[in-house]
Structure formats: C-alpha cells, structure tokens
Amino acid sequence: MHYKRKTRIKIHSPSFYLGEEMLEKINFIAEFDSQSRSVIVLRALEYTFNKNWERSKNVYKKKKKVPFEKKHLKKIESTNKENQNEQKSLFEFEFANCH
Numbered sequence: 308m309h310y311k312r313k314t315r316i317k318i319h320s321p322s323f324y325l326g327e328e329m330l331e332k333i334n335f336i337a338e339f340d341s342q343s344r345s346v347i348v349l350r351a352l353e354y355t356f357n358k359n360w361e362r363s364k365n366v367y368k369k370k371k372k373v374p375f376e377k378k379h380l381k382k383i384e385s386t387n388k389e390n391q392n393e394q395k396s397l398f399e400f401e402f403a404n405c406h
Contacts, residue, residue: 325333330344337344353359 333344333347337347340347
C-alpha cells in the first residue's frame with residue numbers, strides 16, 4: 308500500500324542570506340550544470356555536512372517519463388463529445404426550464 312512506504316524524511320533548515328557575489332557564482336554553476344539554484348545549494352550543503360560527494364549527487368535526479376495509454380485518451384475524448392452535445396449554451400438551459 309502506498310501509505311506504508313518508507314520515504315526519506317524531509318529535512319527542514321532555517322533560511323539564510325547569500326551575498327550578491329555568492330548568488331552570481333551559484334547562478335553560473337546552475338546554468339553550467341542545467342540545474343536550478345536550489346539544487347546547487349542543496350548539493351553544496353549535503354557535501355559540506357556529510358563530506359560525501361557521491362551522496363550529494365543524489366540530491367537531484369532526472370524526471371521519469373510516465374507512460375500514457377491511448378485507450379484512456381480515447382475514453383476522455385468520447386466523454387467530452389457526449390458532454391458537448393448535451394448543452395450548447397447557458398441561455399437555452401434557462402429558457403427551457405422557465406416555460
């Protein structure tokens with residue numbers, strides 16, 4: 308069951324201020340690695356506290372593609388077509404119920 312899976316506990320840390328020079332360096336590294344600035348900062352913190360470079364690489368992972376079934380798409384399209392034919396405008400519905 309999905310709710311019984313053990314996952315890593317989210318680490319909460321206090322916020323901190325970075326100077327302009329440090330932000331520029333982080334921006335450069337982020338653009339070079341094609342990662343977000345937050346990922347770069349998290350990786351640096353992970354390495355600083357644990358001194359484990361390999362583990363710091365696990366901070367970010369590539370997104371996995373979710374397979375999409377065409378059967379599901381056909382079902383959605385058919386239900387949308389049925390719903391479109393029921394009522395074309397709001398005024399037709401209101402006037403039909405008034406008489």
